Amino acid sequence: MNKQWILSKFPVGEIKEGDLVLHDSEIPKLIDGQILIKNIYLSLDPANRGWMSGQKSYVDAMQLGDVMRGGTISIVEDTKSEKFEKGDIVNAMGGWQEYCVSDGKGIRKIPLNTGFKLDSFMSILGMTGMTAYFGLLDITKPKAGETLVVSAAAGAVGSIVCQIGKIKGCRVIGIAGSQDKCDWLVNDLGIDGSINYKTENLREKLKELCPSGVDIYFENVGGKNTEIILSRMNVNSRISLCGLISGYNSETIVPGPAWGNLLVKRINLRGFIVFDYIKRYMEAFQDLSTWMRDGKIKYKNHIIPGIENAENALKKLFNGENFGKLIIEVSKDPTL
Amino acid sequence: MNKQWILSKFPVGEIKEGDLVLHDSEIPKLIDGQILIKNIYLSLDPANRGWMSGQKSYVDAMQLGDVMRGGTISIVEDTKSEKFEKGDIVNAMGGWQEYCVSDGKGIRKIPLNTGFKLDSFMSILGMTGMTAYFGLLDITKPKAGETLVVSAAAGAVGSIVCQIGKIKGCRVIGIAGSQDKCDWLVNDLGIDGSINYKTENLREKLKELCPSGVDIYFENVGGKNTEIILSRMNVNSRISLCGLISGYNSETIVPGPAWGNLLVKRINLRGFIVFDYIKRYMEAFQDLSTWMRDGKIKYKNHIIPGIENAENALKKLFNGENFGKLIIEVSKDPTL
Numbered sequence: 001m002n003k004q005w006i007l008s009k010f011p012v013g014e015i016k017e018g019d020l021v022l023h024d025s026e027i028p029k030l031i032d033g034q035i036l037i038k039n040i041y042l043s044l045d046p047a048n049r050g051w052m053s054g055q056k057s058y059v060d061a062m063q064l065g066d067v068m069r070g071g072t073i074s075i076v077e078d079t080k081s082e083k084f085e086k087g088d089i090v091n092a093m094g095g096w097q098e099y100c101v102s103d104g105k106g107i108r109k110i111p112l113n114t115g116f117k118l119d120s121f122m123s124i125l126g127m128t129g130m131t132a133y134f135g136l137l138d139i140t141k142p143k144a145g146e147t148l149v150v151s152a153a154a155g156a157v158g159s160i161v162c163q164i165g166k167i168k169g170c171r172v173i174g175i176a177g178s179q180d181k182c183d184w185l186v187n188d189l190g191i192d193g194s195i196n197y198k199t200e201n202l203r204e205k206l207k208e209l210c211p212s213g214v215d216i217y218f219e220n221v222g223g224k225n226t227e228i229i230l231s232r233m234n235v236n237s238r239i240s241l242c243g244l245i246s247g248y249n250s251e252t253i254v255p256g257p258a259w260g261n262l263l264v265k266r267i268n269l270r271g272f273i274v275f276d277y278i279k280r281y282m283e284a285f286q287d288l289s290t291w292m293r294d295g296k297i298k299y300k301n302h303i304i305p306g307i308e309n310a311e312n313a314l315k316k317l318f319n320g321e322n323f324g325k326l327i328i329e330v331s332k333d334p335t336l
Numbered sequence: 337m338n339k340q341w342i343l344s345k346f347p348v349g350e351i352k353e354g355d356l357v358l359h360d361s362e363i364p365k366l367i368d369g370q371i372l373i374k375n376i377y378l379s380l381d382p383a384n385r386g387w388m389s390g391q392k393s394y395v396d397a398m399q400l401g402d403v404m405r406g407g408t409i410s411i412v413e414d415t416k417s418e419k420f421e422k423g424d425i426v427n428a429m430g431g432w433q434e435y436c437v438s439d440g441k442g443i444r445k446i447p448l449n450t451g452f453k454l455d456s457f458m459s460i461l462g463m464t465g466m467t468a469y470f471g472l473l474d475i476t477k478p479k480a481g482e483t484l485v486v487s488a489a490a491g492a493v494g495s496i497v498c499q500i501g502k503i504k505g506c507r508v509i510g511i512a513g514s515q516d517k518c519d520w521l522v523n524d525l526g527i528d529g530s531i532n533y534k535t536e537n538l539r540e541k542l543k544e545l546c547p548s549g550v551d552i553y554f555e556n557v558g559g560k561n562t563e564i565i566l567s568r569m570n571v572n573s574r575i576s577l578c579g580l581i582s583g584y585n586s587e588t589i590v591p592g593p594a595w596g597n598l599l600v601k602r603i604n605l606r607g608f609i610v611f612d613y614i615k616r617y618m619e620a621f622q623d624l625s626t627w628m629r630d631g632k633i634k635y636k637n638h639i640i641p642g643i644e645n646a647e648n649a650l651k652k653l654f655n656g657e658n659f660g661k662l663i664i665e666v667s668k669d670p671t672l
Binding site: 050057058219222226235241242243244247253254255256257258259260262263264265266267268269270271272273276 | 386393555562571577579583589590591592593594595596598599600602603604605607608609612
């Protein structure tokens with residue numbers, strides 16, 4: 001039997017009980033060309049909320065009755081495809097379930113002899129790392145000596161952006177929502193300063209920590225803090241627009257900041273979606289894995305066991321309760 | 337004697353009587369290195385409102401008691417500078433006054449034997465044309481076959497943007513605020529369609545006129561229409577942020593559109609200020625003057641005689657009463 005989370009209502013505002021329903025189903029028999037994968041790790045990401053909205057965006061909308069969509073690291077349990085062998089470890093959109101039958105499309109094998117732990121392929125060496133890498137380097141082209149401000153800086157993507165910024169010689173200031181996270185950013189990741197937006201005056205602290213203004217803003221959050229950050233940005237500064245988590249649970253469209261600062265400061269703002277960089281993942285993988293081996297970059301995964309906990313875990317993302325990349329351990333990691 | 341408009345209060349909201357005061361002063365005697373210029377044409381631009389705000393932006397803030405700042409075409413009446421001769425026609429920041437004494441800094445001579453009328457150097461061959469040229473071509477890099485939407489399309493900058501868009505092979509849709517303007521855009525300038533945002537349903541008309549979505553949006557206006565335009569934009573589309581006239585008279589900061597569309601559509605938005613392109617003006621001048629000679633581009637100036645009318649004329653910009661580039665004829669054009 002296969003435990004699955006089914007999208008049964010499009011959530012309005014925060015995800016409520018009954019929007020997703022846990023359900024047991026039988027695993028269908030494989031036909032030629034198919035594989036059966038068993039999910040090991042399931043990625044929980046802010047973008048998941050958008051996929052549940054019933055609206056097409058950069059991916060097709062989910063339909064009611066679908067298994068909740070999600071990225072996984074999985075192991076091939078059975079195969080009727082020539083492309084996969086039993087025991088292959090793969091990256092897949094295996095969904096919120098224990099098992100998934102697939103025709104193999106979009107499934108990539110993970111190399112096993114790299115010396116990196118398997119869960120790192122779900123964070124720093126996976127989509128999360130790619131998002132940070134291309135979102136910072138390709139979109140904003142940071143130069144040594146520039147000041148980079150990152151929101152949700154202790155989050156999965158933000159914490160990697162911060163460290164890549166340091167590697168590139170930037171002054172890096174991170175914004176986060178707890179003292180623990182702020183301390184970790186400065187003491188463990190070695191960034192130049194952090195701001196607890198819940199307890200500190202963001203405007204004053206930005207002035208203090210960014211005496212030469214802000215050259216690059218990496219946006220994960222949106223909401224009222226963005227306006228304040230815009231007011232500290234420099235002429236010809238850049239914004240990488242990666243996420244807007246503060247608004248994802250909103251029942252109405254939240255207006256954005258006024259565009260006046262974008263105009264008079266000639267700001268270049270670009271939205272991006274990591275999937276657009278799929279052909280360049282190797283480039284990021286090589287740099288990120290080298291930095292990992294050299295001890296220049298760290299990652300933190302927040303792993304919660306049990307597929308049955310996925311719904312409650314996802315909610316943590318929106319109130320900031322997670323600390324590091326949020327992952328569900330669906331089944332025991334066979335490489336440990 | 338020299339009639340001058342003096343900034344005597346920083347306007348709050350709309351410009352009111354008494355914010356600017358007309359005043360007679362004596363013309364000071366020249367000292368070595370100075371020139372006396374007599375203003376012929378005075379440029380009225382949306383940006384003037386920002387200069388009066390008392391806030392530094394991309395230029396220093398004006399102080400109370402200053403002569404109102406403005407770009408002019410002027411003639412050298414007297415000179416104690418080796419760089420200028422009596423009778424030279426120049427481009428200057430001559431201000432809202434009849435005469436101006438200057439050390440010559442930032443003043444450029446206008447070539448007289450080009451065959452172009454002098455007032456064209458205040459619009460299509462001046463700052464207005466440069467703004468349209470670089471704001472469209474450098475910021476958005478239009479490709480043939482793309483759909484370009486322009487707000488304030490019948491305005492000084494907008495009407496040139498529309499025509500450059502056509503020259504580059506775009507499908508061009510202009511948004512304007514009267515039927516006269518809309519008709520002129522289509523019938524005289526030859527763009528593909530126009531929308532009267534005051535009487536038509538912008539959302540519906542955009543859908544009808546931009547069946548393949550919007551690839552480029554040239555923003556002169558801001559306000560609630562922008563959100564609607566964003567909803568019709570394509571993946572990897574671009575926004576050139578040139579102006580936000582709808583908010584310039586606002587007493588409070590008007591929020592902008594939500595950033596969600598910028599993100600999921602990977603929109604590249606860039607603010608710009610024409611002064612940043614000063615070293616490349618020749619490039620624009622050559623193209624624009626060639627297009628003028630070849631009859632590919634037209635301009636429309638709205639010329640109001642009399643420096644005493646400058647304040648009332650400026651107000652026309654904000655309620656859309658002008659039709660074409662708004663210019664005060666301060667003194668008789670000696671080349672006519």
